[in-house]
Amino acid sequence: MDVQPDEWIENNDDLMNNESGGEHEYMIMLFYIYTVIESVADTITFQKNLCEELFLKGRIRVSAEGLNVVLSGTKSNLQCYENRLLAHLNGTVTSQDLDVKYCPFRSDIPASKQLFDYLSIKKTKDLVSLEDQLGDEETNTFKPAPHLSPKEWHEALQSATSEDSIIIDARNVYESKIGYFTTPFQDGCGAPTLLTNTRRYSQLPPILKESVHHLAGKNIYMYCTGGVRCEKVSQYVQKLANSDDWIGEKPKVFQLKGGIQRYLETYGHLEADNVDDESSDQIMHKSDGNFSQSCLFQGKNFVFDQRRFDPQVGVGTVGACNMCSMPHFDYDNGHSPSENREARCCRCRILVLICSSCREKVVCAGEEFSQGKIRVFCGLNGTQCINEGNDFHFEFKRHVRIIP
Ligand SMILES: [Zn+2]
Ligand SMILES: [Zn+2]
Ligand SMILES: [Zn+2]
Structure with missing residues (x-):
């Protein structure tokens, strides 16, 4: 039996004790699975008992259509959870179907602060919700788009031109602000x-x-981050392409299997490696052992756990201070995300990037106003909130670089 995280926090509030690579290493586990859940109530009870037994915390969403899970714990306990879940699903789902991602902790903040401090298991209608815009089971006849492996994705993007292709980031604005895919020049x-x-x-x-x-x-x-959101949006695009709203030829839709997470496991590098931008272009990729084209993901992969972003990163730094436009990617300004010191718009509370020098001069959502400071908002230069209904400011990113 493993040490309980709470105990561990008290005794070892030191990231050096997060033994990297060992079975006691603390990690984040991430997966989703579309499979018919016969009894949601029984599944919730099973999940609760299993997580408590293995000292795992995090978020589990259970729906009649499947599971969406993010948990923190020791690697060995997370692996035990995976095996017990597979046994529970009684052979209807394989380990390949689950495609569990085991993600490392950041090395720049204490490991103890990257563990979830709650276990939330809830019943939901959909694993991820487009709020009925896709239609229900009877009316939605569109299948999720075919998956591309990270390697297939990488190769497809290498030769994609503006004539024949477009890449769509299916995530939210605060996620793509610190990282996104671009194709080579x-x-x-x-x-x-x-x-x-x-x-x-x-x-x-x-x-x-x-x-x-x-x-x-x-x-x-x-x-998207791990793949779950594209399953539904790719169906929606096909629904749209078959509706009266469509103009012109039908598209061919593809989705990245395992999302940015899986892509960076092959083409990214651990931030702790301290690889500078120039030499990361020359990284030997782990999967194929060949020198290949540089990583096509720039910046960091935003995550919805206590790490904020995964330490497995792409090329260079993406992001800028909302006030002064200086390069900046840290919503938490050096704090651990679990300390809740992140910068948020005073009106709508969305995450905003504020560099450390601007941070001293502003008040963010949830902070007490003091004389001489200004309230920060999510709009241009932090002056006003881009409120609901006025926020369809989609933009295009192009990568201009010479292939070596
Ligand atoms: Zn996706
Ligand atoms: Zn600034
Ligand atoms: Zn706002």
Whole structure:
């Protein structure tokens, strides 16, 4: 039996004790699975008992259509959870189907502060919700788009041009602000990346509807953090392409299997490796052992756990201070995300990037106002909130660089 996290925090409040690579290493586990859940209530009871037995904490969403899970704990206990879950699902689901991602902790903040401090298990209607814009089981006849492995994705993006392709980031604005995919420079016209800049997932359908003229006849490459969001959005794009709102030729839609998480496991590098931008282009990729083209993901992978971003990173740094435009990617300004010191808009509470020198001069949501300081908002230069209804400010990113 493993040490209980709470005990461990008290005795070992020191990241040096997070033995990297060992079975007692603390990690984040991430997976989703679409499978028929016969009894949601029984599944919730099973999950609760199993997590308590193995000292795992985090978020579990149980729906009649499957499971969406993010947990923290020791590697050995997380692996035990996976095996027990597979046994519980009684052979209906394989380990490949679960495709569990085991993600390392950041090395720049204490490991104890990256563990979840709660266990939330809830019943939901959908694993991720487009708020009925996809239609229910009977009316939605569209299948999720075919998956591309990280290698297939990497190769497809290498040759994608603005004539034939578009990449769609299916995540929210505060996620793509610190990292996104771009394609290499292709005779001046690599495929653009559409940052939809949504505030929540369910805003994607109206934005895609407004963007149909960018999507007609294209290969559409969609990605998100771990893959779960593209399953539904890729169905929505196909629904849209078969509706009266569509103009022109039908698209071919693809989704990145395992999301940015899996891509960076192959093409990214651990931030602790301290690889500078230039030499990361020359990294030997772990999976194929060959020198290949540089990582196509720039910046960091935003995550919804106590790490804020995964230490497995892409090329360079993406992000800028909302006030002064200086390069900046840290919503928490050096604090652990679990300390809740992150900068948020005073009106809508969305995360905003504020560099440390601007941070001293401003008041963010949840902070007491003091004389001489100014309240910060999410709009341009931090002056006003981009409120709901006025926030369809999608943008395109293009990568201009010479392939070595
Ligand atoms: Zn996705
Ligand atoms: Zn600044
Ligand atoms: Zn705002």
